Amino acid sequence: MTAPGAPRIGVLALQGDVREHLTALAAAGAAAGPVRRPGELAGVEGLVIPGGESTTMSKLAKLFGMMEPLRARVADGMPVYGTCAGLILLADKILDPRSGQETIGGIDMIVRRNAFGRQNESFEASVALSGVRGGPVQGVFIRAPWVESTGAEVEILAEHEGHVVAVRQGRALATSFHPELTGDHRVHALFADMVRAAR
Numbered sequence: 775m776t777a778p779g780a781p782r783i784g785v786l787a788l789q790g791d792v793r794e795h796l797t798a799l800a801a802a803g804a805a806a807g808p809v810r811r812p813g814e815l816a817g818v819e820g821l822v823i824p825g826g827e828s829t830t831m832s833k834l835a836k837l838f839g840m841m842e843p844l845r846a847r848v849a850d851g852m853p854v855y856g857t858c859a860g861l862i863l864l865a866d867k868i869l870d871p872r873s874g875q876e877t878i879g880g881i882d883m884i885v886r887r888n889a890f891g892r893q894n895e896s897f898e899a900s901v902a903l904s905g906v907r908g909g910p911v912q913g914v915f916i917r918a919p920w921v922e923s924t925g926a927e928v929e930i931l932a933e934h935e936g937h938v939v940a941v942r943q944g945r946a947l948a949t950s951f952h953p954e955l956t957g958d959h960r961v962h963a964l965f966a967d968m969v970r971a972a973r
């Protein structure tokens with residue numbers, strides 16, 4: 775049961791770790807549901823773009839007729855939060871995109887895919903995340919991207935070993951890591967607050 779007035783937040787459910795985000799959002803007090811179709815997108819106040827494989831997600835978004843509706847909602851100021859592959863999809867530009875890989879965009883940044891490299895395909899690190907109270911969050915990095923450069927409007931929220939791993943531009947939030955896998959719902963609560971504030 776979600777409380778009346780709970781923010782209605784969708785999770786883009788084309789591919790990736792959708793279930794984990796739905797669970798984390800519900801724990802953070804949101805009314806969460808999967809979004810696959812333009813009609814479902816129209817019914818949410820905010821959207822999470824999960825981790826997974828950004829090339830696959832972008833292909834499926836085109837196939838399902840979701841790319842333009844997603845771009846339109848983000849351009850219109852819908853709050854959006856991308857983790858890992860989701861961060862890649864929110865980048866205005868990708869370094870070395872696979873041929874034909876398109877993004878939704880929304881954050882004025884250039885992102886390097888798989889930046890933390892093969893040797894470190896997966897690791898965890900404590901990350902001090904600006905805007906989240908109560909100490910650092912546990913960052914789970916899985917073939918994670920980093921943010922190579924940002925435009926003037928982009929606020930840097932966290933770095934790991936000198937690389938930018940969390941950013942915010944207006945109502946768009948993105949992390950290289952996966953808070954949905956940790957059981958700590960503070961980042962999802964922050965996003966739920968962003969959705970409430972956008973009302």
Ligand code: GLN
Binds near residue numbers: 827859860916919
């Ligand atoms: N490397 C993946 C990509 O390029 C992202 C990995 C992830 O989301 N865990 O999409």
